[in-house]
Amino acid sequence: MKKEFFLNSKYPILLSLIVAVALSCERELSEEVEFATFPNNPEIFIDGFSGGLQYFPFAGSKFDAFDVDTEVKYSGTSSMRLDVPNFGDPGGAYAGAIFPDQTGRNLTGFDALTFWAKASQAGTINEIGLGNDFGENKYLVTKSNLRISTAWTKYIIPIPNPEKLTLEKGLFWYAEGPENENGYTIWIDELKYEQLGTIAQPRPAILNGKDEVRQGFLNDQTALSGLTQTFNMASGLNETVSAAPAYFDFNSSDVNVAQVSESGLVYILGTGTAKITASLGGILANGSLTLNVSGSFDFAPTPSRAESDVISIFSDAYDNVPVDFYNGFWEPFQTTESDDFSIDGDHILNYTNFNFVGNQFSNPTVDATSKPNFHVDIFIPGTIDPAVNLLITLKDFGADGADGGGDDEIQQIFFVSSDFVQGTWNSFDISITLTNKNRIGQIIYENINGSPLSNFYVDNIYFFNE
Amino acid sequence: MQTLLFKYAFLVSILLTIVSCSNDDTQTVAQFTELVMQDEFDADGVPDNSIWTYNIGTDTNGWGNNELQYYTDRSDNVKVENGVLVITAKEESFNGSPYTSARLLTKGLFEQAYGRFEARIQLPYGQGIWPAFWLLGADKQEEWPQIGEIDIMEYRGQEPTKISGSVHGPGYSAAEAITKTYTLPNDRFDTGFHIFGIEWAPDYINFYVDNVLYNQITPGDVTGEWVFDQPFYILLNVAVGGSFVGSPNNETMFPQSMLVDYVRVYKNDNLN
Numbered sequence: 001m002k003k004e005f006f007l008n009s010k011y012p013i014l015l016s017l018i019v020a021v022a023l024s025c026e027r028e029l030s031e032e033v034e035f036a037t038f039p040n041n042p043e044i045f046i047d048g049f050s051g052g053l054q055y056f057p058f059a060g061s062k063f064d065a066f067d068v069d070t071e072v073k074y075s076g077t078s079s080m081r082l083d084v085p086n087f088g089d090p091g092g093a094y095a096g097a098i099f100p101d102q103t104g105r106n107l108t109g110f111d112a113l114t115f116w117a118k119a120s121q122a123g124t125i126n127e128i129g130l131g132n133d134f135g136e137n138k139y140l141v142t143k144s145n146l147r148i149s150t151a152w153t154k155y156i157i158p159i160p161n162p163e164k165l166t167l168e169k170g171l172f173w174y175a176e177g178p179e180n181e182n183g184y185t186i187w188i189d190e191l192k193y194e195q196l197g198t199i200a201q202p203r204p205a206i207l208n209g210k211d212e213v214r215q216g217f218l219n220d221q222t223a224l225s226g227l228t229q230t231f232n233m234a235s236g237l238n239e240t241v242s243a244a245p246a247y248f249d250f251n252s253s254d255v256n257v258a259q260v261s262e263s264g265l266v267y268i269l270g271t272g273t274a275k276i277t278a279s280l281g282g283i284l285a286n287g288s289l290t291l292n293v294s295g296s297f298d299f300a301p302t303p304s305r306a307e308s309d310v311i312s313i314f315s316d317a318y319d320n321v322p323v324d325f326y327n328g329f330w331e332p333f334q335t336t337e338s339d340d341f342s343i344d345g346d347h348i349l350n351y352t353n354f355n356f357v358g359n360q361f362s363n364p365t366v367d368a369t370s371k372p373n374f375h376v377d378i379f380i381p382g383t384i385d386p387a388v389n390l391l392i393t394l395k396d397f398g399a400d401g402a403d404g405g406g407d408d409e410i411q412q413i414f415f416v417s418s419d420f421v422q423g424t425w426n427s428f429d430i431s432i433t434l435t436n437k438n439r440i441g442q443i444i445y446e447n448i449n450g451s452p453l454s455n456f457y458v459d460n461i462y463f464f465n466e
Numbered sequence: 467m468q469t470l471l472f473k474y475a476f477l478v479s480i481l482l483t484i485v486s487c488s489n490d491d492t493q494t495v496a497q498f499t500e501l502v503m504q505d506e507f508d509a510d511g512v513p514d515n516s517i518w519t520y521n522i523g524t525d526t527n528g529w530g531n532n533e534l535q536y537y538t539d540r541s542d543n544v545k546v547e548n549g550v551l552v553i554t555a556k557e558e559s560f561n562g563s564p565y566t567s568a569r570l571l572t573k574g575l576f577e578q579a580y581g582r583f584e585a586r587i588q589l590p591y592g593q594g595i596w597p598a599f600w601l602l603g604a605d606k607q608e609e610w611p612q613i614g615e616i617d618i619m620e621y622r623g624q625e626p627t628k629i630s631g632s633v634h635g636p637g638y639s640a641a642e643a644i645t646k647t648y649t650l651p652n653d654r655f656d657t658g659f660h661i662f663g664i665e666w667a668p669d670y671i672n673f674y675v676d677n678v679l680y681n682q683i684t685p686g687d688v689t690g691e692w693v694f695d696q697p698f699y700i701l702l703n704v705a706v707g708g709s710f711v712g713s714p715n716n717e718t719m720f721p722q723s724m725l726v727d728y729v730r731v732y733k734n735d736n737l738n
Contacts, residue, residue, distance in 0.1 A: 197652035198627055201591060203719075232591055234654065236624030238717050 637690025
């Protein structure tokens with residue numbers, strides 16, 4: 001009977017303890033034996049910091065935001081008091097800190113981080129969670145926009161996969177800024193790990209559950225985003241937290257085309273098609289990334305003009321002047337969106353859903369008097385429609401140095417489809433005919449005459465002197 | 467001597483822990499042991515038609531509860547697979563209803579007064595999902611609620627840790643039913659199988675979940691005539707929406723299935 005019990009035991013940890021006791025039967029059983037065997041203290045803050053716990057505020061946060069409050073508490077003798085600063089507080093712009101235990105704890109026996117909290121006013125805590133240790137943050141868990149009220153309420157942050165947390169140092173972290181520029185106070189009590197047993201029906205996701213198809217380029221790398229874990233809680237409500245890549249196991253349908261690192265970085269290695277999927281705790285995640293790779297990205301020709309002959313608006317070859325924006329998102333008529341990207345450190349502007357868009361550099365404007373030429377490289381992916389009709393406008397802001405005011409002057413440069421060669425970059429050098437070119441502040445790109453141009457890349461926008 | 471004492475005490479405490487943690491399926495809460503009907507759902511395919519029949523459609527006003535599903539006997543909604551009966555609620559437009567599901571009953575095939583009615587079930591989850599394991603009086607001369615209803619297990623998908631057991635009769639039906647809720651400690655009903663049962667004798671109905679007897683209803687507890695003295699038949703179903711649970715919302719995942727490992731009925735040994 002006893003033998004059977006040992007063989008069938010579901011409690012190997014207890015068994016190991018028995019063995020440990022048996023081995024050390026010459027000595028008195030001491031509490032230290034248990035501590036050495038089970039570094040799994042669930043408590044973070046009950047009426048004070050648990051053993052080994054430290055407090056490190058974030059750089060830029062209000063360093064004295066944390067206090068122990070013996071007046072306001074949910075139970076026991078004290079609570080944690082977090083004072084979120086007002087907007088403009090010289091002490092720091094927000095309250096935020098990590099609560100690590102540098103020894104590390106085994107949290108595999110718990111399925112949630114729980115606490116009671118209330119606030120001096122209703123608020124929304126920007127980020128709160130676990131796994132932040134000011135190191136690798138390997139098992140970071142973030143609950144974003146946690147709504148908090150003025151009544152003591154129990155909050156539950158589920159652990160995406162407790163099996164991973166065999167030695168976790170980052171026990172708790174939070175970051176919260178002012179609400180409508182006003183600071184307020186948050187109290188947190190009974191902060192600990194629990195095995196609730198009611199956190200179930202996991203539904204992990206990558207790319208926020210979307211199946212995305214993208215063009216990939218050789219030697220490019222891209223990070224997988226939108227990594228989440230969703231559980232159904234005892235309340236019947238679904239709870240979603242952001243989960244670090246290390247909680248997931250990634251898979252590529254063709255490792256000769258793409259591979260994924262443990263940190264969720266996709267490396268493109270060959271041509272063809274690869275579908276990236278993931279699982280968490282053996283459950284297939286919703287969402288996937290299909291990469292179609294036909295070859296290397298065709299970069300725009302590297303500019304060869306000397307830096308001293310150039311005033312650069314957008315180029316990796318030169319130092320760019322201060323730019324207000326590359327896409328002003330001018331409302332309400334603009335439809336153009338930006339899907340800018342970089343490959344091997346080369347940044348490229350990508351305008352999609354194009355109707356018109358502007359680059360602006362008003363502070364300061366550009367004096368192109370001694371560099372009276374304009375250069376731009378444009379690539380139109382796919383087939384070039386014969387109806388393409390692109391207008392580029394250079395605008396000098398005039399004596400007032402500001403857009404509008406009746407003194408602006410423009411130069412219009414017209415392009416038609418035959419100006420572009422399919423499948424390659426098209427470089428244009430245009431001489432500036434503006435009367436005054438000492439306060440140029442905008443470059444505007446627009447479809448005219450019903451042009452169907454929807455998607456194109458732009459690189460190396462600069463003024464130059466031959 | 468001191469050391470020895472410590473060691474013994476420690477081992478004893480370990481043994482106690484093991485004993486209290488073991489999953490003992492013995493139903494000390496039930497006493498009737500003479501099995502008279504059982505379906506273990508061991509043959510894959512359609513459920514045994516000598517035991518089970520079906521309600522089809524929507525009846526009037528969603529089975530009287532504003533339920534949203536259309537009941538079918540299609541394998542999409544009801545089948546026996548891998549040793550369990552699977553009743554599946556699906557989100558699909560069907561004969562004017564937005565959901566389909568199934569309701570099995572033993573009406574005219576197996577009806578019994580008194581005894582022990584028990585099923586081992588894993589429940590689905592989500593807002594608006596309403597599974598039940600229940601009994602209705604077989605009396606053809608009377609109408610509900612005069613015929614009586616015993617709900618061995620009712621569950622709201624949005625409350626995955628709770629079930630309730632109820633009786634309905636004349637003067638205590640629908641919202642006035644005699645009912646009690648049981649909450650599973652540190653667990654939920656949609657992640658594993660649990661045993662739901664009643665033990666029914668002339669002067670009481672006991673309600674239990676696993677090895678916990680959580681309620682007893684006697685003629686003195688009901689606010690009307692005690693009608694639980696005639697044969698009843700068994701029903702198993704998964705409703706969607708309706709007055710008891712409310713409608714599904716965009717967080718409800720479909721399909722949702724109730725898995726039934728077995729249904730067993732024992733006679734009341736104390737009666738001859």
